[in-house]
Amino acid sequence: MKDWSLFPWQKAQWDQMVHCQQSDNLAHAYLLRGVPGTGKLQFAKALSAYLLCMNPQPAGACGQCKECELLKAGTHPDFTLLEPDDPGRPIRIDSIRKLNDLAHKTAQQGGRRIIILNPAEAMNVNAANALLKCLEEPGEDTIFLLVSARSGDMLPTIRSRCQQLNFSTPDRASAEQWLSTQLDDLSLVTQLLDLTANSPLEAKRFAEQGLLEKRESLADGLKGLFKGKVTPVELAKSWQSSDLPLALSWMIGWLDDATKLGLSADSDSLRNRDQLKMLEYLARKSDVRNLLDERDWLMSQRQSLMEGGNLNPQMLMEGVFCRSLDLVLH
Numbered sequence: 001m002k003d004w005s006l007f008p009w010q011k012a013q014w015d016q017m018v019h020c021q022q023s024d025n026l027a028h029a030y031l032l033r034g035v036p037g038t039g040k041l042q043f044a045k046a047l048s049a050y051l052l053c054m055n056p057q058p059a060g061a062c063g064q065c066k067e068c069e070l071l072k073a074g075t076h077p078d079f080t081l082l083e084p085d086d087p088g089r090p091i092r093i094d095s096i097r098k099l100n101d102l103a104h105k106t107a108q109q110g111g112r113r114i115i116i117l118n119p120a121e122a123m124n125v126n127a128a129n130a131l132l133k134c135l136e137e138p139g140e141d142t143i144f145l146l147v148s149a150r151s152g153d154m155l156p157t158i159r160s161r162c163q164q165l166n167f168s169t170p171d172r173a174s175a176e177q178w179l180s181t182q183l184d185d186l187s188l189v190t191q192l193l194d195l196t197a198n199s200p201l202e203a204k205r206f207a208e209q210g211l212l213e214k215r216e217s218l219a220d221g222l223k224g225l226f227k228g229k230v231t232p233v234e235l236a237k238s239w240q241s242s243d244l245p246l247a248l249s250w251m252i253g254w255l256d257d258a259t260k261l262g263l264s265a266d267s268d269s270l271r272n273r274d275q276l277k278m279l280e281y282l283a284r285k286s287d288v289r290n291l292l293d294e295r296d297w298l299m300s301q302r303q304s305l306m307e308g309g310n311l312n313p314q315m316l317m318e319g320v321f322c323r324s325l326d327l328v329l330h
């Protein structure tokens with residue numbers, strides 16, 4: 001049951017839940033919180049399988065009983081995974097209202113009913129209040145698993161009704177060990193983990209989606225811009241259909257490192273050592289104050305993009321590249 005199994009760095013949280021189950025001490029709602037890329041959703045699925053399985057083992061669901069078969073087939077009547085219709089949009093209020101009815105019916109398979117909400121902060125106020133109602137009067141044998149990387153954005157009254165399970169990024173050795181089993185090219189492991197702040201799942205996504213190459217091409221674009229080989233408008237054209245929040249976060253990382261160099265930091269402390277030449281150029285050509293201002297501006301643009309703000313991609317990237325050029329031109 002590949003999608004229904006744990007990651008090795010989640011053992012402490014797992015043991016805690018197995019202990020709750022074995023001592024018949026499960027809460028009605030859990031909040032799985034922590035940084036992105038630590039596999040919280042997959043943990044929620046593994047836990048669902050374990051709690052629904054007719055023959056659960058301490059290591060997880062058996063993978064063979066009728067409940068496990070129904071889960072694998074995606075047809076288990078007592079398992080619900082509720083997500084927004086489109087990534088980045090809120091979960092719809094009528095979906096939450098339906099949950100309320102569902103949570104009070106007897107589970108069809110006669111056991112528990114599990115409801116996962118992911119991401120649990122993706123709700124408007126009305127939907128959150130409807131969810132609060134579900135949590136205040138939970139149905140018998142219904143367990144809610146709320147998954148959130150931004151639990152600070154949730155209603156405090158929702159958070160306080162959940163027991164919390166915290167997830168953090170694994171230590172470097174565990175991250176390296178796991179990532180090495182996932183990649184064909186092991187020479188990339190160190191760089192990928194450096195770039196993703198030690199998040200193994202993000203690192204894997206970088207490798208699978210060719211994001212290292214994409215990042216390299218952004219760096220090349222900037223170097224071309226600084227040398228006058230390409231204009232901001234031309235460069236923006238080749239970036240307007242990309243994952244812009246990610247592109248901006250790369251630039252933010254470069255500005256962070258250039259700032260460190262500007263403050264005479266050792267190059268060993270940089271996260272983007274592969275771009276050292278460009279970073280030194282930025283640090284030489286611009287002062288720390290301008291680098292910091294630029295970083296703040298990029299952060300605010302990135303935030304608007306992630307909140308679904310209505311920014312025109314071409315205009316935005318033209319602005320980004322014009323400002324980058326300004327940084328080095330005086």
Ligand SMILES: [Zn+2]
Binds near residue numbers: 056063065
């Ligand atoms: Zn089973």
